[in-house]
Amino acid sequence: MGSTSTSSPPHVVIFPFMAQGHTLPLLDLSKALASRGTRVTIITTPANAPFILSKNSTHPTISLSIIPFPKVEELPEGCENVNHLPSPDLFVPFINATKLLQQPFEDVLKELCDCDSTIPIGVISDMFLPWTVDSCCLFDIPRIVFSGMGVLPTVIERNVSLHVPCISSLLHSEPINLPSVPFPLNKTDFPDFVWRGDEKHPMLPIISEIEQAEHNSWGYVVNSFEELEGDHVAAFENHKETKAWLVGPLLLHDQSKQDLMNSGSKDVDQKQFSPYIKWLDQKMEGVGPGNVIYVAFGSQSYMTDLQMEEIALGLEMAGQPFIWVVRSRTWVPPVGWEDRVKERGLAIRDWVDQRGILEHPAIGGFLTHCGWNSVLEGLSMGVPLLAWPMGAEQGLNARYTEMGLKAGLMVLQERDAKDDPMTVQHNVICDSVKELIRGDQGKKARERAQELGRKARQAVEKGGSSDKKLDELIECLTLKTRIQGRPADTKG
Numbered sequence: 001m002g003s004t005s006t007s008s009p010p011h012v013v014i015f016p017f018m019a020q021g022h023t024l025p026l027l028d029l030s031k032a033l034a035s036r037g038t039r040v041t042i043i044t045t046p047a048n049a050p051f052i053l054s055k056n057s058t059h060p061t062i063s064l065s066i067i068p069f070p071k072v073e074e075l076p077e078g079c080e081n082v083n084h085l086p087s088p089d090l091f092v093p094f095i096n097a098t099k100l101l102q103q104p105f106e107d108v109l110k111e112l113c114d115c116d117s118t119i120p121i122g123v124i125s126d127m128f129l130p131w132t133v134d135s136c137c138l139f140d141i142p143r144i145v146f147s148g149m150g151v152l153p154t155v156i157e158r159n160v161s162l163h164v165p166c167i168s169s170l171l172h173s174e175p176i177n178l179p180s181v182p183f184p185l186n187k188t189d190f191p192d193f194v195w196r197g198d199e200k201h202p203m204l205p206i207i208s209e210i211e212q213a214e215h216n217s218w219g220y221v222v223n224s225f226e227e228l229e230g231d232h233v234a235a236f237e238n239h240k241e242t243k244a245w246l247v248g249p250l251l252l253h254d255q256s257k258q259d260l261m262n263s264g265s266k267d268v269d270q271k272q273f274s275p276y277i278k279w280l281d282q283k284m285e286g287v288g289p290g291n292v293i294y295v296a297f298g299s300q301s302y303m304t305d306l307q308m309e310e311i312a313l314g315l316e317m318a319g320q321p322f323i324w325v326v327r328s329r330t331w332v333p334p335v336g337w338e339d340r341v342k343e344r345g346l347a348i349r350d351w352v353d354q355r356g357i358l359e360h361p362a363i364g365g366f367l368t369h370c371g372w373n374s375v376l377e378g379l380s381m382g383v384p385l386l387a388w389p390m391g392a393e394q395g396l397n398a399r400y401t402e403m404g405l406k407a408g409l410m411v412l413q414e415r416d417a418k419d420d421p422m423t424v425q426h427n428v429i430c431d432s433v434k435e436l437i438r439g440d441q442g443k444k445a446r447e448r449a450q451e452l453g454r455k456a457r458q459a460v461e462k463g464g465s466s467d468k469k470l471d472e473l474i475e476c477l478t479l480k481t482r483i484q485g486r487p488a489d490t491k492g
């Protein structure tokens with residue numbers, strides 16, 4: 001058994017899943033690790049590299065290792081990111097294609113392990129890359145899982161499978177009360193294939209692979225913090241049979257903003273002069289703080305043109321200034337709409353700096369699909385949420401925000417006879433926006449969001465709960481390597 005060289009800094013390999021909602025938090029984690037003296041190698045593919053480089057260019061101890069994305073018949077040529085899939089039906093073929101990254105990934109690990117100073121103390125890889133656990137075993141490197149979600153959805157999904165034998169037979173309106181969940185749920189808060197009891201759903205074999213790989217992994221890092229979800233960590237660890245480190249909100253660790261300010265980098269100039277930030281500055285002068293509603297539904301949601309139309313009309317009717325990130329490639333606004341709202345609305349058909357928008361004092365609320373990153377980003381900036389879940393675990397996040405944290409309101413979405421969601425009408429959107437920005441319930445939600453934002457910032461400050469957990473994670477990995485010997489020492 002060899003001894004750990006004290007001269008080289010600990011080295012962690014990070015392998016994000018190719019979807020912005022999964023990549024962004026791991027880039028934040030990379031920066032947080034790098035700022036603690038850890039060397040980081042991020043694994044990615046050619047088409048994803050420019051985005052990662054644009055976010056990480058200021059950290060000399062973070063490097064990129066680029067492996068080729070496989071050519072697969074079912075996927076459009078050059079499509080290397082879930083956000084560029086033309087249809088959600090291609091999600092499963094995309095996941096299956098990523099399995100072909102295993103050999104090139106192992107080639108990278110081999111190269112790193114061949115040199116004493118670059119042997120990784122751990123690999124942090126996304127849950128959607130379950131096969132990485134086998135690669136890690138091959139080189140005797142601990143694999144740590146990152147799911148992108150919070151703690152509670154996992155605990156809730158586990159509890160429902162234990163306590164509600166046939167969720168699909170429940171009525172939509174029937175409340176589900178689960179032990180250790182302090183608010184009632186509806187069956188449609190769960191992912192579709194869970195509450196519909198669809199045993200042939202193509203995601204099920206993938207979930208089973210993910211669970212098996214988690215079982216063989218060394219631990220879990222979670223983008224959440226003790227003060228938010230600490231009560232549910234024991235149940236989470238119990239279910240996953242592994243230890244969980246709550247190290248979030250990861251976005252708040254980001255020191256690069258400060259670094260950039262100090263270095264006078266052009267990224268800061270770009271941010272200051274981005275048209276929507278200038279527009280928000282003007283709104284601040286005109287209508288004061290907390291009056292603009294920010295509307296965005298993450299990087300993966302799909303919406304009908306009819307629903308887009310209702311949102312446009314609802315925002316117009318609400319009379320509140322708004323910024324709306326429009327992801328649809330097909331929708332065109334109703335005739336005259338743009339002229340009618342041009343004084344107080346901005347519809348952007350591009351990738352925006354969501355965090356930059358949310359931290360602007362003009363923002364008073366966030367109409368969101370409740371992807372976990374959006375929830376954390378809104379709350380970290382003290383912005384109350386108007387929750388409109390659209391899939392995955394978002395229904396659970398939405399219910400938690402509204403009833404558990406009391407930091408948001410929900411858009412009322414009716415369901416048809418088959419329990420499919422119906423188009424939300426413009427008057428519902430209008431009333432919900434008005435209540436969030438100007439109503440009493442919105443005021444209470446804002447106060448709660450601001451309180452949670454303060455707690456979130458404390459968690460990542462020096463000595464805060466997430467700051468300590470991150471130190472502990474590096475320490476445990478380093479110690480494990482010291483005790484067991486470096487992976488290279490165990491080879492032939």
Ligand SMILES: O=c1ccn([C@@H]2O[C@H](COP(=O)(O)OP(=O)(O)O[C@H]3O[C@H](CO)[C@@H](O)[C@H](O)[C@H]3O)[C@@H](O)[C@H]2O)c(=O)[nH]1
Pocket residue numbers: 020021022024147148149296297298299300301325350351352353354355370371372373374375377391392393394
């Ligand atoms: O123009 C844009 C659009 C999005 N974002 C960022 O992209 C991320 C989107 O993440 P999230 O809000 O979590 O939404 P999704 O992209 O839908 O996330 C997927 O991944 C999440 C984490 O696992 C899950 O909670 C969601 O259900 C799942 O849909 C956030 O950081 C946003 O700030 C931008 O910066 N600019």
